[in-house]
Amino acid sequence: MTNRITLGNIWFDKRGRGYLLQLLVLFCVAIFLAVITSNTIANLQRAGLTSGFGFLGDQAFFDINQRLIDYTSQSSFGRALIVGLLNTVLVSSLGILTATLIGFIAGVLRLSNNWLISRLITSYVEVTRNVPLLLQIIFWWAILTSLPKVRESISIFGVSFINNRGLRAPSPNFEDPFIWVCFAIVVCLLLTLALYVWSGRRQKLTGETFPIPLAGLFLLVITPLVVFYSLGQPINWDIPTRTRFNFRGGFNITPELLALWIALATYTGAFISEIVRAGILSVSTGQSEAALSLGLRKNQTMRLIIIPQALRVIIPPLTSQYLNLTKNSSLAIAIGYQDLVSIGGTILNQSGHALEVVGIWMFVYLSLSLATSAFMNWYNKRISLVER
Amino acid sequence: MKRFSLLIAAMTLISGVASAGTLDDVKKRGALQCGINTGLAGFAYTDDNGKWAGFDVAYCRALASAVLGNPDKVKYVNLTGKNRFPALASGEIDVLSRNTTWTFSRDVKLGFTFVGVSYYDGQGFIGRKKLGVKSAKELDGASICIQTGTTTELNLADFFRVNKIKYEPVPIETNEEARKAYLAERCDVYTTDASGLAATKSTFADADKHMVFPEIISKEPLGPLVRQGDDAWADIARWTLNALINAEEYGVTSGNIDKMLKGTKNPEINRMLGTEGSLGEMLGLQKDWAVKALKAGGNYGEIFDRYLGEKTPLGLSRGLNALWNNGGVLYAPPMR
Numbered sequence: 001m002t003n004r005i006t007l008g009n010i011w012f013d014k015r016g017r018g019y020l021l022q023l024l025v026l027f028c029v030a031i032f033l034a035v036i037t038s039n040t041i042a043n044l045q046r047a048g049l050t051s052g053f054g055f056l057g058d059q060a061f062f063d064i065n066q067r068l069i070d071y072t073s074q075s076s077f078g079r080a081l082i083v084g085l086l087n088t089v090l091v092s093s094l095g096i097l098t099a100t101l102i103g104f105i106a107g108v109l110r111l112s113n114n115w116l117i118s119r120l121i122t123s124y125v126e127v128t129r130n131v132p133l134l135l136q137i138i139f140w141w142a143i144l145t146s147l148p149k150v151r152e153s154i155s156i157f158g159v160s161f162i163n164n165r166g167l168r169a170p171s172p173n174f175e176d177p178f179i180w181v182c183f184a185i186v187v188c189l190l191l192t193l194a195l196y197v198w199s200g201r202r203q204k205l206t207g208e209t210f211p212i213p214l215a216g217l218f219l220l221v222i223t224p225l226v227v228f229y230s231l232g233q234p235i236n237w238d239i240p241t242r243t244r245f246n247f248r249g250g251f252n253i254t255p256e257l258l259a260l261w262i263a264l265a266t267y268t269g270a271f272i273s274e275i276v277r278a279g280i281l282s283v284s285t286g287q288s289e290a291a292l293s294l295g296l297r298k299n300q301t302m303r304l305i306i307i308p309q310a311l312r313v314i315i316p317p318l319t320s321q322y323l324n325l326t327k328n329s330s331l332a333i334a335i336g337y338q339d340l341v342s343i344g345g346t347i348l349n350q351s352g353h354a355l356e357v358v359g360i361w362m363f364v365y366l367s368l369s370l371a372t373s374a375f376m377n378w379y380n381k382r383i384s385l386v387e388r
Numbered sequence: 389m390k391r392f393s394l395l396i397a398a399m400t401l402i403s404g405v406a407s408a409g410t411l412d413d414v415k416k417r418g419a420l421q422c423g424i425n426t427g428l429a430g431f432a433y434t435d436d437n438g439k440w441a442g443f444d445v446a447y448c449r450a451l452a453s454a455v456l457g458n459p460d461k462v463k464y465v466n467l468t469g470k471n472r473f474p475a476l477a478s479g480e481i482d483v484l485s486r487n488t489t490w491t492f493s494r495d496v497k498l499g500f501t502f503v504g505v506s507y508y509d510g511q512g513f514i515g516r517k518k519l520g521v522k523s524a525k526e527l528d529g530a531s532i533c534i535q536t537g538t539t540t541e542l543n544l545a546d547f548f549r550v551n552k553i554k555y556e557p558v559p560i561e562t563n564e565e566a567r568k569a570y571l572a573e574r575c576d577v578y579t580t581d582a583s584g585l586a587a588t589k590s591t592f593a594d595a596d597k598h599m600v601f602p603e604i605i606s607k608e609p610l611g612p613l614v615r616q617g618d619d620a621w622a623d624i625a626r627w628t629l630n631a632l633i634n635a636e637e638y639g640v641t642s643g644n645i646d647k648m649l650k651g652t653k654n655p656e657i658n659r660m661l662g663t664e665g666s667l668g669e670m671l672g673l674q675k676d677w678a679v680k681a682l683k684a685g686g687n688y689g690e691i692f693d694r695y696l697g698e699k700t701p702l703g704l705s706r707g708l709n710a711l712w713n714n715g716g717v718l719y720a721p722p723m724r
């Protein structure tokens with residue numbers, strides 16, 4: 001039974017008081033926002049500065065060394081920002097994938113009975129977790145830039161080259177018939193999926209298993225290869241060649257990208273390994289004992305019994321590690337990797353539109369974070385549904 | 389960290405510090421906030437006593453001395469090419485004295501006022517002699533270290549586009565990082581203001597293995613700047629610089645200034661030193677503002693010789709920066 005709230009008793013009603021206080025807080029926040037906005041506009045006007053996002057259409061006039069889309073110094077500030085955003089997304093995705101891989105492997109290995117392995121993993125985790133990330137980024141950059149000079153590049157079969165300006169490897173140019181190889185891959189992918197579903201059903205009904213990994217390997221690797229060769233290898237390789245200063249052709253991974261990638265992956269990987277370890281330990285030993293006594297092999301127990309249950313514990317903290325990694329990627333500026341913050345900073349400096357650029361930064365990082373957590377929440381829901 | 393200082397600078401813009409009376413603020417604070425380099429031999433470096441010194445620092449000291457009567461009353465703020473402008477716009481510093489090129493858009497669009505030119509410079513390149521390169525036009529395909537947020541970054545892009553040659557820009561935040569990357573051969577050449585190249589080269593252990601190309605690809609008039617909108621403060625900053633230059637022209641040095649204070653036959657000198665007329669009061673300063681400015685580190689020529697000149701490791705000749713009556717373009721308006 002709830003009492004009716006009237007103006008007279010509102011302060012004495014617990015719920016009414018709650019509403020009132022919340023309204024008050026909201027009101028104060030609104031006033032605060034209004035004051036800083038009008039203050040900012042007044043200050044900008046006094047300083048004779050214009051505001052607005054129109055400047056994004058102006059020419060940038062500076063060059064960017066790593067670009068995933070076409071960009072020249074004649075392109076606009078807006079396009080430069082997109083180049084930076086893509087560079088942020090690139091290093092974050094690479095980092096997240098690798099960190100997850102490292103984290104799972106290290107997390108499982110740390111629980112290994114092998115004294116040496118578990119000690120090695122422990123020291124990796126302790127060292128990387130306790131040294132500031134910025135130092136690690138600079139450390140890797142220093143290592144990578146002290147590799148042999150261009151003249152003394154390490155050659156891999158004469159087609160790829162490693163030196164202190166990164167890794168240069170042949171880049172593929174696809175000829176028209178290559179589309180059939182893609183087609184073959186898609187068809188095989190669908191086939192494997194169908195096979196997976198079918199074998200799962202069959203296993204439920206009859207208990208018979210089917211060697212899915214083997215079949216998948218055959219379908220996904222062998223078939224496209226056969227198609228590829230029967231079409232007469234429709235790929236042209238652009239092989240790097242040595243010029244007076246550098247290599248030309250192929251594609252290049254800069255030491256800046258590599259250093260940032262390695263540092264982010266190993267740093268976050270250490271945190272993830274702890275999360276994975278905790279997740280595995282959270283599954284009671286009775287579960288694995290039961291599985292083993294049912295005759296499942298050790299790796300089957302891990303794969304089929306422990307990991308699926310551990311995942312429920314692992315996913316939520318994993319999400320925040322992914323968010324951290326994405327935000328940490330802005331430390332790129334320390335070694336000149338041209339991410340969103342670095343390019344935004346240059347634009348801020350060349351155009352003078354500080355507030356707008358800072359606004360864009362906040363908006364982009366917020367969106368990236370929200371997108372990541374939306375995906376992870378979806379995944380989390382999906383796996384927790386399996387709970388019995 | 390750099391990104392935070394940028395953010396904070398933008399935040400202070402919000403909270404509103406662009407008050408009109410910089411002179412009053414400086415006096416009330418009892419210290420001049422002067423934006424300088426993060427470190428560049430000759431221009432801004434820490435001396436043996438751990439104090440900031442150099443050509444750009446000398447201007448800060450002269451200005452503090454003219455305004456507050458004490459050249460040590462300066463709070464130095466080290467700024468990169470990127471965060472120097474937000475720092476000035478937000479009021480974190482009162483004046484920026486950091487190898488900054490006077491350009492149209494900085495003057496007009498960014499809302500600053502340049503108070504003069506303290507060093508006429510141009511953009512050059514430094515490379516290893518073993519490269520065998522004589523001109524920047526031969527740099528097709530080279531990796532080039534470049535400081536972001538500078539005019540030199542823009543000139544470089546223009547130069548290579550106009551000459552239809554390609555390069556890999558290696559972007560860098562500070563001169564020290566550029567030096568490291570260049571020495572590690574991450575880049576083939578480093579490009580910035582020629583004075584900065586001389587300064588950087590002077591710190592190399594194997595300086596004779598490197599050479600600054602004779603080619604200059606841009607005009608880089610460097611000078612101090614203040615926020616637009618406080619003309620009285622801009623006047624003080626401008627005439628302090630002019631006083632240092634005029635003093636050299638009139639032959640007033642830190643050595644003979646006390647003698648000249650007893651009166652000279654040159655009314656221009658007398659007006660500058662405040663023994664005649666009332667220039668100081670017009671600026672809202674003491675009568676002897678210029679005397680104090682000059683006593684901080686001597687006249688323009690003395691400052692140049694001490695930090696950049698031929699007797700220093702930088703070994704720069706006066707060149708364009710000689711007085712107008714001595715073959716250069718340094719020409720300060722009269723003290724009248």
Ligand SMILES: N[C@@H](CCC(=O)N[C@@H](CS)C(=O)NCC(=O)O)C(=O)O
Pocket residue numbers: 424425426427428467468469486487488489535537538539540561562563564580581583584585608610
């Ligand atoms: N004059 C150019 C370049 C200024 C600049 O950044 N110069 C470098 C080298 S001459 C410098 O002062 N670096 C010192 C530092 O990184 O703090 C500009 O105003 O944009």
